[in-house]
Amino acid sequence: MVKKVKRKTISLIFIIQIMLILIISNSQFFASTSASSNNITAVEPGQSIQEAINNAADGQTILIKKGQYDIEYAIIVNKTVTLVGEQTNETIIDGQATATLILSILSNEAKIQNLTVRNCATYGYGIHIKNAKKVKIQNCNIQNCSKGVVLTNSTNCELSRNLIADSKECGIYFPMNSSYNLVFWNNIKNNSQAVTIGNINCKNNTFYQNNFIQNPTQTSGFGIPNNLWDNEYPAGGNYWSSYTGIDVKNGPQQNETGSDGIGDESYVLYLTAEDHYPLMGPVHWFLAHQMETSSEYYVLVSSNVSEASNFHYGCPDESSISFTLTGNLNGFCRVAISQQLLSGDGDSWLVTIGTEETERTVMLDTNYTYICFAHNYSTTKTVKIQGDYCVPEFSSSNMLLFLAITIIALVILKTAKTNAITSHRKRFQKA
Numbered sequence: 012m013v014k015k016v017k018r019k020t021i022s023l024i025f026i027i028q029i030m031l032i033l034i035i036s037n038s039q040f041f042a043s044t045s046a047s048s049n050n051i052t053a054v055e056p057g058q059s060i061q062e063a064i065n066n067a068a069d070g071q072t073i074l075i076k077k078g079q080y081d082i083e084y085a086i087i088v089n090k091t092v093t094l095v096g097e098q099t100n101e102t103i104i105d106g107q108a109t110a111t112l113i114l115s116i117l118s119n120e121a122k123i124q125n126l127t128v129r130n131c132a133t134y135g136y137g138i139h140i141k142n143a144k145k146v147k148i149q150n151c152n153i154q155n156c157s158k159g160v161v162l163t164n165s166t167n168c169e170l171s172r173n174l175i176a177d178s179k180e181c182g183i184y185f186p187m188n189s190s191y192n193l194v195f196w197n198n199i200k201n202n203s204q205a206v207t208i209g210n211i212n213c214k215n216n217t218f219y220q221n222n223f224i225q226n227p228t229q230t231s232g233f234g235i236p237n238n239l240w241d242n243e244y245p246a247g248g249n250y251w252s253s254y255t256g257i258d259v260k261n262g263p264q265q266n267e268t269g270s271d272g273i274g275d276e277s278y279v280l281y282l283t284a285e286d287h288y289p290l291m292g293p294v295h296w297f298l299a300h301q302m303e304t305s306s307e308y309y310v311l312v313s314s315n316v317s318e319a320s321n322f323h324y325g326c327p328d329e330s331s332i333s334f335t336l337t338g339n340l341n342g343f344c345r346v347a348i349s350q351q352l353l354s355g356d357g358d359s360w361l362v363t364i365g366t367e368e369t370e371r372t373v374m375l376d377t378n379y380t381y382i383c384f385a386h387n388y389s390t391t392k393t394v395k396i397q398g399d400y401c402v403p404e405f406s407s408s409n410m411l412l413f414l415a416i417t418i419i420a421l422v423i424l425k426t427a428k429t430n431a432i433t434s435h436r437k438r439f440q441k442a
């Protein structure tokens with residue numbers, strides 16, 4: 012009898028654990044389906060994005076389906092909502108050269124993701140963040156406006172992974188009182204001026220690991236010197252297509268022998284401002300792994316002569332990443348890997364190009380490992396970088412849940428066993 016109960020309970024533990032594994036592995040699916048019924052509303056071409064915002068509650072996500080949305084007047088985001096396009100290049104909000112503003116962001120912690128915002132009227136703004144904090148603009152294309160993104164009296168906002176291009180006046184504009192904003196991993200391209208900081212009361216905004224490409228004026232305005240144009244060493248500053256320096260030294264002072272993918276001389280901006288660590292090659296960022304919506308892990312590849320593509324994250328089969336380099340292959344490559352994604356024991360990192368192991372230098376800061384190596388090949392090659400540990404399959408919260416369920420199951424087993432022994436004894440005593 013006791014054995015029977017025990018077997019039954021062990022089966023129960025296994026069933027619970029298998030169910031748990033299935034739930035964890037499908038957690039994103041469950042999250043998205045439950046969210047779609049409660050927290051996500053969708054807008055399709057022909058419907059009004061403004062109406063969806065008006066009907067939304069704070070915290071809601073508005074999914075904008077692929078297609079073109081022509082507008083005449085600004086869409087006003089006055090709630091803490093997330094506007095997310097289905098696909099950046101194919102989800103287009105078009106000002107038809109008549110809208111003087113396309114997206115007006117007035118609310119704290121609003122998020123704009125995966126949208127193309129384009130074609131403002133003369134002197135028009137693409138996105139204007141006004142009197143707001145902690146707004147995020149991510150993975151958007153902002154094109155063909157007079158000013159691409161404007162921040163007025165706004166702090167702690169984040170612009171990342173955007174393309175800001177073809178602005179008649181400037182790509183990013185800080186007219187007044189906007190401080191402590193972060194601008195990183197953006198392509199800022201073909202704008203008359205890339206960044207204009209008009210007022211000295213715009214301070215401590217940090218610009219790093221952006222690609223400033225073919226902007227006739229990279230930076231302008233009296234506020235430029237009050238802001239930060241690099242993220243120290245070894246994270247570095249930005250890629251400037253107009254930088255002409257060389258790279259044969261490394262270290263925080265750039266006085267040690269050997270290149271590191273960072274220009275040996277500062278890039279001098281407007282007035283006294285400098286990017287102390289200009290990158291020698293444009294940065295490509297790859298989303299390597301997404302555990303939960305809040306945990307995204309990136310790898311950045313920067314090369315002075317080659318294009319990186321076909322990115323692959325090898326976990327859990329092996330603790331590695333790989334990518335292909337094409338183009339003129341006689342140059343260097345600098346790879347930044349999130350330490351939460353992939354880490355190594357001290358100097359154990361292994362870099363292979365094709366099948367050959369190559370020399371590399373390894374540097375660390377709080378969040379990233381920076382690996383630099385030269386490549387000197389005439390054909391397209393696959394680069395593989397191997398560390399020791401990759402991000403585990405279960406997040407810590409899931410592990411705790413797993414542990415809790417196991418403990419509960421063990422308690423059930425123990426209770427069932429005790430009950431079985433007690434009833435067996437009672438029956439024995441009666442007999």
Ligand SMILES: [Ca+2]
Pocket residue numbers: 257258259260261265269270271272273274275
């Ligand atoms: Ca250097």
